[in-house]
Amino acid sequence: MxxxxxxxxxxxxxxxxxxxxxxxxxxxxxxxxxxxDAVGVGPNLAPxxxxxxxxxxxxxxxxxxxxxFGARVSLAVGFCTAAFSLVLGTITGAVxxxxxxxxxxxxxTVVDVFSIFPMLLLAILVSLVLGRGFAGIFLSIGLTTWVxxxxxxxxxxxxxxxxxxxxxxxxxxxxxxxxxxKHILPNLLGPMVVSLTFQIPNxxxxxxxxxxTGLGLQPPYASWGTLANEGFRGLLSYPHLMIFPGxxxxxxxxxxHFLGDSLRDILDPKSSIGSHTHS
Amino acid sequence: xxxxxxxxxxxxxxxxxxxxxATFFLLRLAPGGPFDGDKVWPPEVKANIDAKYGLDRPLVxxxxxxxxxxxxxxxxxxxxxxxxxVREIISEALPPSLLLGGWALLIALVMxxxxxxxxxxxxxxxLDFSAMFLAVSGITLPTFLIATLLVLLFSSYLGWLPPALxxxxxxxxxxxxxxxxxxxxxxxxxxxxxxxxxxxxxxxxTAHSKGLTETRVLFKHALRNALIPVVTLxxxxxxxxxxGSYVVxxxxxxxxxxxxxxxxxxxxxxxxxxxxxxxxxxVLILCNLAVDLTYGLIDPRIRLEKDS
Numbered sequence: 001m002x003x004x005x006x007x008x009x010x011x012x013x014x015x016x017x018x019x020x021x022x023x024x025x026x027x028x029x030x031x032x033x034x035x036x037d038a039v040g041v042g043p044n045l046a047p048x049x050x051x052x053x054x055x056x057x058x059x060x061x062x063x064x065x066x067x068x069f070g071a072r073v074s075l076a077v078g079f080c081t082a083a084f085s086l087v088l089g090t091i092t093g094a095v096x097x098x099x100x101x102x103x104x105x106x107x108x109t110v111v112d113v114f115s116i117f118p119m120l121l122l123a124i125l126v127s128l129v130l131g132r133g134f135a136g137i138f139l140s141i142g143l144t145t146w147v148x149x150x151x152x153x154x155x156x157x158x159x160x161x162x163x164x165x166x167x168x169x170x171x172x173x174x175x176x177x178x179x180x181x182k183h184i185l186p187n188l189l190g191p192m193v194v195s196l197t198f199q200i201p202n203x204x205x206x207x208x209x210x211x212x213t214g215l216g217l218q219p220p221y222a223s224w225g226t227l228a229n230e231g232f233r234g235l236l237s238y239p240h241l242m243i244f245p246g247x248x249x250x251x252x253x254x255x256x257h258f259l260g261d262s263l264r265d266i267l268d269p270k271s272s273i274g275s276h277t278h279s
Numbered sequence: 280x281x282x283x284x285x286x287x288x289x290x291x292x293x294x295x296x297x298x299x300x301a302t303f304f305l306l307r308l309a310p311g312g313p314f315d316g317d318k319v320w321p322p323e324v325k326a327n328i329d330a331k332y333g334l335d336r337p338l339v340x341x342x343x344x345x346x347x348x349x350x351x352x353x354x355x356x357x358x359x360x361x362x363x364x365v366r367e368i369i370s371e372a373l374p375p376s377l378l379l380g381g382w383a384l385l386i387a388l389v390m391x392x393x394x395x396x397x398x399x400x401x402x403x404x405x406l407d408f409s410a411m412f413l414a415v416s417g418i419t420l421p422t423f424l425i426a427t428l429l430v431l432l433f434s435s436y437l438g439w440l441p442p443a444l445x446x447x448x449x450x451x452x453x454x455x456x457x458x459x460x461x462x463x464x465x466x467x468x469x470x471x472x473x474x475x476x477x478x479x480x481x482x483x484x485t486a487h488s489k490g491l492t493e494t495r496v497l498f499k500h501a502l503r504n505a506l507i508p509v510v511t512l513x514x515x516x517x518x519x520x521x522x523g524s525y526v527v528x529x530x531x532x533x534x535x536x537x538x539x540x541x542x543x544x545x546x547x548x549x550x551x552x553x554x555x556x557x558x559x560x561x562v563l564i565l566c567n568l569a570v571d572l573t574y575g576l577i578d579p580r581i582r583l584e585k586d587s
Contacts, residue, residue: 109293116294116567118559120525121302124544128309201419208421209526213541228423232530236435236442239427246424253419 004266011262017255025071032065036222045238055240057230063241066222067248073223074252077137078204082196084142089149090185090192096150097157098180108154111147119144119206120213127215137216141203152195156188190267197263201256208249224249287571291564302556303342306549313358313547332358345553354557355550359543365554368539373558375445376535379527380520382455387462387516392502392509394463395470400497402475410467417464422523426457426530445533454531458523462516469512474505510573517566521559 005011024031034041040060048055054063096107123140130136160166161184169179210216211225212232222230224245231241314320314328329335333344348355354365398410433453434442441450477483478501486496528537536555543551 109290112290113294113297116560116563117298117301118521118556118563120521120540121544121556121559124541125302125305125309128544129305205421208423212423212526213529215541228421232423232427236430239431242423242427246421246427249421250419250424253421254415257415257419 008262008266010258011266014255014258014262017251018259021071021252021255022075024068025075028065028068028072032062032068034062034065036066036069037061038065045234045241047238048240054244055238057241058234063227063244066227067224067244070222070224070227070245071248073134073217073221074204074207074225074249077134077141077207077223078200080138081141081145081203081207082200084138085146085149085199086192086196088142089146090153092146093150093153093155094157094180094185097154098161098176098184100158104154107150111150114143115147117144120210123210123215132215132218134217137207137210140210141206145199145203145206148199149192149195153188153192156191157184160184160187194260194264194267197256197260201253201260204252204256205249287568291568295560295564298556298560299553300342303345303553304338306544306547306552307338309547311547313549315547345550349557354554357548357551359546359548359551365550368551369536369554369558372534372536372539375533376524376528376537378451379454379458379533379535380517380524382451383458383520383524384462384517386455386459387466390459391463391466392470392506394467395474396497396502398467399471399474399478411471414464414467414471417460418468420460422457422461422526423530425460426453426527429453429457430530443530443532445531445535450531454527454533457530458520458527461523462520465512465516466509469509470505473508474501477501477505480504510570513573514567514570517563517570521562 028036038061041062042052042056042060044056044060045058046052046056046060052062052064054067057063057066092107092111096104096111119140122144123137126140126143127136130139157180166179166184169183174183207216207223208225208228211223212229214229216223216226216229227245228242228249231238231243231245234241312334313332314325320328326335333341336344345355354369357363357365357368360368394410394414398407401407430442430453433440440452442453444450445454483496483501486500487493491500524535525537525540527533528535536558539551539555542548543555
């Protein structure tokens with residue numbers, strides 16, 4: 001198993017890339033040449049130059065510093081919302097799949113209701129109630145994406161509960177929670193990890209959509225989506241303001257995409273279903 | 280079939296009702312009202328306005344009277360565009376959005392399946408690699424970056440197409456291309472993966488050994504089976520087209536539904552928000568139903584009555 005990780009070039013390249021991104025985000029205060037909200041460190045709307053590698057924005061703020069700080073927001077949203085949907089989705093899906101019958105029907109109806117709720121609308125409503133901040137974004141993405149995880153885990157548990165080791169567990173008198181959480185779920189870790197590596201980038205992308213529509217964090221805080229939104233107004237004259245945040249997002253997406261692909265081949269050779277998402 | 284349809288319709292009705300009720304009450308939870316603009320009204324005027332629109336009554340009774348109007352097909356008048364019926368606003372904004380989404384979906388389906396088949400058929404050739412490069416970039420590029428690049432290339436640099444607005448056919452090209460790129464990529468990848476899997480199945484070997492030509496085996500036997508998972512993708516893809524179309528409509532300044540989605544909520548234009556929610560709900564539900572029915576057409580083995 002360990003060898004398969006080390007031999008897979010896609011896995012190595014993409015995990016090094018993503019690790020580097022996370023480190024850059026963590027050390028943003030040290031790595032960034034300027035502060036993200038320092039106004040007028042350079043001329044306004046300057047194109048990329050040796051001093052300002054990615055140019056400056058309308059208030060003369062250094063774009064590269066803003067993108068480095070934006071990485072913290074974008075990555076944090078991606079990881080936190082994925083963790084939220086992992087926990088909520090796994091518990092719901094596992095319980096529904098394992099117990100079946102009425103429990104299954106009730107839980108899956110809840111899942112259906114959530115999956116039909118238009119995310120944009122939910123995001124707007126949540127941001128109205130909670131205000132436009134991290135909590136609002138987190139909740140609106142989390143509440144619309146956990147259903148995917150719930151459906152996946154339910155399908156996996158449905159298959160697993162018919163297997164001999166589960167029957168053996170029942171025969172020696174293990175309790176249901178112990179069979180489900182100590183025996184079945186650890187066996188499903190592979191597909192769950194794979195689905196998580198597809199969920200994180202999707203959520204990052206979704207956050208960028210929300211911020212792009214003006215529903216995200218408020219200035220001076222910035223995620224990549226907010227930055228692109230600021231750049232969008234001057235698209236034709238100052239394309240660098242939109243291209244660099246977009247590129248940052250693109251590189252992150254590529255990293256997660258290949259990480260997910262390689263993990264799927266390593267951990268879950270049976271499935272071949274790709275990254276299908278909304279957003 | 281009929282039984283299945285009825286069951287699905289009933290289930291759809293529940294979710295739809297929940298959507299409506301949740302939106303109505305969540306909207307009222309939010310602070311601020313429709314007439315809290317820049318002007319500060321004298322309390323008597325404010326009370327008068329609230330009484331005129333029934334905003335002073337308890338929430339539940341407001342909801343019931345709104346639902347009663349809805350049952351008669353009346354969506355009421357907008358608070359923001361005073362005097363304009365919500366139905367009129369929506370029926371003006373719906374055609375551009377449907378056109379944009381419909382074309383994008385059509386292009387994504389046709390081109391996506393074609394690219395997927397091509398790269399599975401010519402596996403490990405430059406055709407396969409370039410098709411999959413396109414697919415990966417479609418999945419990983421954010422929509423606004425795709426739009427930026429297309430506008431810079433085709434409007435700014437080459438000057439072939441207008442950078443925005445929704446007037447003639449030429450102005451529709453870039454928005455439709457932008458919106459279709461991501462679903463196209465997802466469909467192409469899915470088609471390739473499932474087609475490659477199907478090509479290893481026993482019935483394909485049988486078809487070959489019967490002496491059928493390769494193209495016949497590919498299109499008549501393999502593709503039909505490979506398309507089933509692709510159909511599954513259509514429901515999330517349609518949902519993504521709706522969200523995606525908002526971004527595309529903003530960038531290209533298209534007078535579609537997208538423009539009302541955010542502003543109506545910010546204006547607390549309650550009747551318009553409810554009208555928008557209804558419209559989106561209906562579109563989404565119709566798409567999901569269509570997908571369910573398509574399954575049965577493509578794969579006769581799927582019996583809808585027993586399922587779900």
